[in-house]
Amino acid sequence: MSDELVVGVDVGSQGTCAQAIAADGTNVATSYVPHALSFPEPGWAEQDPGEWLGAVARALDEVRRSVDGRPLRAVAFGSQLDGLVAAGADGSPTGPALIWMDRRATAECDQAAEELEPERLRELTGCNLDPGHVAAKISWLRRHRSHEHDAARWFLLPGSFVAWQAAGELAVDPSNASSSMLFDIRTRGWSEEVCAAFGVEMEKLPPIRPAHQVLGPVAPWLRNAAGLDGSTLVVLGCGDEMAATLGAGVIEPGTVCDVMGTAEPVCAVVSEPAFDPGCVTEVHPHASPDGWLLENPGWLSGGAYRWFRDELGSVEVARATATGADVYELLNDAAATVPAGAGGVLWVPALAGATAPEWNPHARAAWFGLTAAHGRSHLVRALLEGNAFALRDVLDAMSTAGLTPTDLVCVGGGARGDLLLSIRADVTGLPVTRPEDVETTARGAAMLAAVGAGLHPDVHTAVAQMAGPRREPVLPDPDRQAVYAAVHQRYRDLYAALRPLF
Numbered sequence: 001m002s003d004e005l006v007v008g009v010d011v012g013s014q015g016t017c018a019q020a021i022a023a024d025g026t027n028v029a030t031s032y033v034p035h036a037l038s039f040p041e042p043g044w045a046e047q048d049p050g051e052w053l054g055a056v057a058r059a060l061d062e063v064r065r066s067v068d069g070r071p072l073r074a075v076a077f078g079s080q081l082d083g084l085v086a087a088g089a090d091g092s093p094t095g096p097a098l099i100w101m102d103r104r105a106t107a108e109c110d111q112a113a114e115e116l117e118p119e120r121l122r123e124l125t126g127c128n129l130d131p132g133h134v135a136a137k138i139s140w141l142r143r144h145r146s147h148e149h150d151a152a153r154w155f156l157l158p159g160s161f162v163a164w165q166a167a168g169e170l171a172v173d174p175s176n177a178s179s180s181m182l183f184d185i186r187t188r189g190w191s192e193e194v195c196a197a198f199g200v201e202m203e204k205l206p207p208i209r210p211a212h213q214v215l216g217p218v219a220p221w222l223r224n225a226a227g228l229d230g231s232t233l234v235v236l237g238c239g240d241e242m243a244a245t246l247g248a249g250v251i252e253p254g255t256v257c258d259v260m261g262t263a264e265p266v267c268a269v270v271s272e273p274a275f276d277p278g279c280v281t282e283v284h285p286h287a288s289p290d291g292w293l294l295e296n297p298g299w300l301s302g303g304a305y306r307w308f309r310d311e312l313g314s315v316e317v318a319r320a321t322a323t324g325a326d327v328y329e330l331l332n333d334a335a336a337t338v339p340a341g342a343g344g345v346l347w348v349p350a351l352a353g354a355t356a357p358e359w360n361p362h363a364r365a366a367w368f369g370l371t372a373a374h375g376r377s378h379l380v381r382a383l384l385e386g387n388a389f390a391l392r393d394v395l396d397a398m399s400t401a402g403l404t405p406t407d408l409v410c411v412g413g414g415a416r417g418d419l420l421l422s423i424r425a426d427v428t429g430l431p432v433t434r435p436e437d438v439e440t441t442a443r444g445a446a447m448l449a450a451v452g453a454g455l456h457p458d459v460h461t462a463v464a465q466m467a468g469p470r471r472e473p474v475l476p477d478p479d480r481q482a483v484y485a486a487v488h489q490r491y492r493d494l495y496a497a498l499r500p501l502f
Contacts, residue, residue: 005071008075008442015034018031031060056166058226075218079239080159081179104137106362170207179284211242213452241257244265263300270283280358299353299390300350305328307351347387348386354495360502363495413439450462
């Protein structure tokens with residue numbers, strides 16, 4: 001077997017992870033570089049696109065140094081969706097990127113709804129009318145930062161921006177294009193009708209190419225910064241949850257992929273576009289050609305846990321610093337001391353708006369049911385359970401779209417927590433497993449790199465050869481399942497009661 005490797009690069013909101021992987025799926029080296037986030041105002045979230053490029057170069061350099069001289073044949077990206085990078089003709093950003101968790105464009109959605117009925121938008125694009133999507137952000141930029149808007153030659157998503165800079169060739173894959181709310185799922189091209197509703201100039205949108213498309217050899221700046229060989233190819237790649245689902249080996253209907261990262265996207269493969277009546281899920285192209293995902297883009301799940309760690313977890317942070325333990329495992333241990341139901345405490349997982357049990361950008365997070373008998377362990381347990389309740393809401397919506405979930409594969413950093421998987425099994429009633437390597441976003445991107453470089457003939461073959469093994473499933477406990485059925489209904493009643501106050 002060839003000693004050539006491919007590199008998948010996960011460009012997320014909290015950091016960039018690069019994995020050098022062999023054609024048989026062996027993970028040879030991994031590197032992670034964190035990113036900074038900026039929240040200038042409530043509901044806003046920005047990043048410097050230049051920081052992604054620096055992180056990509058550093059992560060690739062670290063991986064290269066770790067593979068003992070084995071050639072890196074190709075690089076591909078699995079990048080955060082729903083972000084807007086306005087860039088000039090030379091590739092320079094005209095301002096900060098408005099990333100996926102940015103919700104500032106609510107008024108622009110309301111204005112677009114006067115031009116195009118939300119039901120028509122959903123029929124055309126598979127998307128809900130939502131300020132998180134790129135079309136609304138472009139419209140906001142035009143109205144509020146006209147100098148950045150007018151200076152832009154291209155309106156890009158993070159993945160297409162990074163791939164362009166890495167190779168010097170501009171393109172966007174269907175999964176990233178679809179998250180813009182401007183992509184026609186029937187023609188698989190840009191929609192003139194939707195662009196007109198949001199006032200988007202279609203000539204400023206990049207050409208759409210397959211996710212396994214080779215864009216060219218690595219650009220000189222990145223070759224020098226990362227020490228790469230001039231023959232290393234850059235492959236376009238796809239959106240992060242599509243890459244994560246691909247990397248988990250989920251390409252057939254039935255299995256649901258739960259991506260437990262900063263957000264918690266939930267993805268299920270369908271053979272053709274399908275819609276749930278409550279509009280909890282959207283339809284997007286999968287990373288595999290001609291495949292489709294029934295998907296909820298996720299709520300702030302791991303991000304909420306990080307917020308708890310930073311704002312309320314000083315005890316565990318100090319203990320982790322002193323002992324070298326993982327701070328999240330310490331928090332999980334605290335939550336495990338509390339029985340199912342968190343002693344009556346509920347958490348509404350809406351720190352950045354809600355996408356379950358409905359899409360509501362005005363929703364806000366809350367703990368409810370607190371008494372003097374409760375402590376921080378109850379708060380942690382309730383937070384973990386609230387995320388699982390949102391997951392159940394998504395699975396219920398998928399069922400109304402005609403999908404019958406059979407099992408759940410959890411990936412991402414949160415999937416390392418045994419307690420989190422156990423709670424999900426008990427709340428959903430499904431067997432829950434995780435791959436041995438939970439960082440499947442980079443692995444899925446590496447699969448696309450392998451296809452683009454010719455190491456595998458197609459995406460299905462790459463998945464069969466490169467998806468890692470899974471652990472034995474965690475099965476639901478009947479007693480806890482009964483407890484959670486009642487608590488989930490109480491959680492839904494709480495959300496309904498709070499809804500008029502959002």
